[in-house]
Amino acid sequence: xxxxxxxxxxxxxxxxxxxxxxxxxxxxxxxxxxxxxxxxxxxxxxxxxxxxxxxxxxxxxxxxxxxxxxxxxxxxxxxxxxxxxxxxxxxxxxxxxxxxxxxxxxxxxxxxxxxxxxxxxxxxxxxxxxxxxxxxxxxxxxxxxxxxxxxxxxxxxxxxxxxxxxxxxxxxxxxxxxxxxxxxxxxxxxxxxxxxxxxxxxxxxxxxxxxxxxxxxxxxxxxxxxxxxxxxxxxxxxxxxxxxxxxxxxxxxxxxxxxxxxxxxxxxxxxxxxxxxxxxxxxxxxxxxxxxxxxxxxxxxxxxxxxxxxxxx
Numbered sequence: 001x002x003x004x005x006x007x008x009x010x011x012x013x014x015x016x017x018x019x020x021x022x023x024x025x026x027x028x029x030x031x032x033x034x035x036x037x038x039x040x041x042x043x044x045x046x047x048x049x050x051x052x053x054x055x056x057x058x059x060x061x062x063x064x065x066x067x068x069x070x071x072x073x074x075x076x077x078x079x080x081x082x083x084x085x086x087x088x089x090x091x092x093x094x095x096x097x098x099x100x101x102x103x104x105x106x107x108x109x110x111x112x113x114x115x116x117x118x119x120x121x122x123x124x125x126x127x128x129x130x131x132x133x134x135x136x137x138x139x140x141x142x143x144x145x146x147x148x149x150x151x152x153x154x155x156x157x158x159x160x161x162x163x164x165x166x167x168x169x170x171x172x173x174x175x176x177x178x179x180x181x182x183x184x185x186x187x188x189x190x191x192x193x194x195x196x197x198x199x200x201x202x203x204x205x206x207x208x209x210x211x212x213x214x215x216x217x218x219x220x221x222x223x224x225x226x227x228x229x230x231x232x233x234x235x236x237x238x239x240x241x242x243x244x245x246x247x248x249x250x251x252x253x254x255x256x257x258x259x260x261x262x263x264x265x266x267x268x269x270x271x272x273x274x275x276x277x278x279x280x281x282x283x284x285x286x287x288x289x290x291x292x293x294x295x296x297x298x299x300x301x302x303x304x305x306x307x308x309x310x311x312x313x
Contacts, residue, residue, distance in 0.1 A: 032140040034070065039156045041066030042136060046077070047103075048166060050271030054293070056108040056170060057088050062136055063101040071143040072096045072136070073153040075104045077160065079132035081117040081171045083109035093143035104136075108167075113175040120168035130159035131167060169288075176287040180280050183221035185213040186292045188276065189252070191301040193308050196235040196256040205235055205258035206305035210276065210292065212248040219283045223248050226255065227289070231273030231306055233260040262310035267303050274299045 044062040052058055060075050072094045077085040088105035096102050118131040139153040162168070180186070190209040195202050212223065226240040234240050235256035247253045255276075260266070266273070275291040294302065 034138065034140055034154050034156075035066070035068035038064070038066045038068050038070055038138065038140075039154075042138070042156055042158070044075075044134070044136065044158070046160075046162075046166070053272065054275070054291075058106055058108060060104040060106060060134070060136075061101050062096065062104060064096040064098055067098050068140070069095065069097050069142050071139040071141060071153070072102050072104070073139060075106070075134060075136040077106060077108065077132060077134045079109070079118050079160065079167050081112055081115045082167070083112060085109045093139075095142040096138070097142075108170065111171050111174040113171075113178060117171040117175075118162060118165075118167040120165045120172075121162065122165060126163045126165060127161060129161060131162050132160035134158045134160050172288040173290060176280075177290045179219075179282050180221055180278075180287060180290055181215070183215055183218035183282060184280075185211070185215060186278065187211050187213075188292060188294045188298055191294065191298045191305065193305045194256075196258065198235045198258065203235070203258055204309040204311075205256060206302075206309065208232075208255045208257055208276070208302075210253045210255065212251055212253060222281045223253065223278060224281055224286075225279040226253075227277040227279070228257075228260055229273045229275065229277065230266060231260055231270060231302060232257040234258075257305070259306045259309050262306075262312075264312065267306055270303075274302050 041064060042062060043065055044060050046058050046060050048058040060077065062072055062075065064070060074087065074091045085106045085108055088107050091104075094102040119129070121129055121131065134157070136156050136158060137153040138156060187210070188208060189211045190207070192207055194205060194207045196205040196207065197203075198205075210226075214221075223245050224241065226245070228234055228239065234244070235258045236244075240253075240255055244255070245253050260273075272291075274294040276294075277289050278292055279289050280287050
């Protein structure tokens, strides 16, 4: 049986939130005041699994460190270099008991490449230094059955730390994609099973064709390296470089691939194995790695390629 299904596997990508402002309510809000200590006791982290990476969705995991039960009504993230975030799906009121945590699903705001990006901190600085702010909306007491998250509640403003510098990484990747696209259009045009040369002789694998189409009047873009993925490895080495990429001058690069692994769950759990990591220079300036996606049909063909090359029955 061919393994084509994908199952979510949470990746440990986190952004911590620490309270920095007292709770406040909008004029006319008919809500009970929050019990003492709730605003100071709330904390959260932003989690992003591999199913959310490509379209910049995330989950804000809010933890109630106070001694009072509250209702979580929603939340938003405000980061430098990003527009306003938005809810990912329906907002539901969730009871948040002392010591418990709940997820808020959101979409990161539109990346603004003309604005200063979030700081890319690391180590202890990333754990403690805020790089953005957020607002979490809560109400006193637990939620009632059928209550949605439309109520205003009480807004608690928080500072945001980013232990893994994800906000900076997403900003850099999106802006690099846009810059590269001003000079060249990159797209996968073909994926097929084939016998390919390797250092140990010919082996079952496949070929992926990447179209490299210059944009008239744009900057000079040169591909310098394409890395392997969790599913695919270069047939002749650790990455495609140099002579592997000379075809870009003629409008396409053909990549000989072999499976990176042959344990079936690598396909069953795949989320990013069909995104080609491309390293490029624009007018001689190196850019952060960007990812060229495949269509649904090309993803299926890639899974078939791995299936056949691994000899699964």
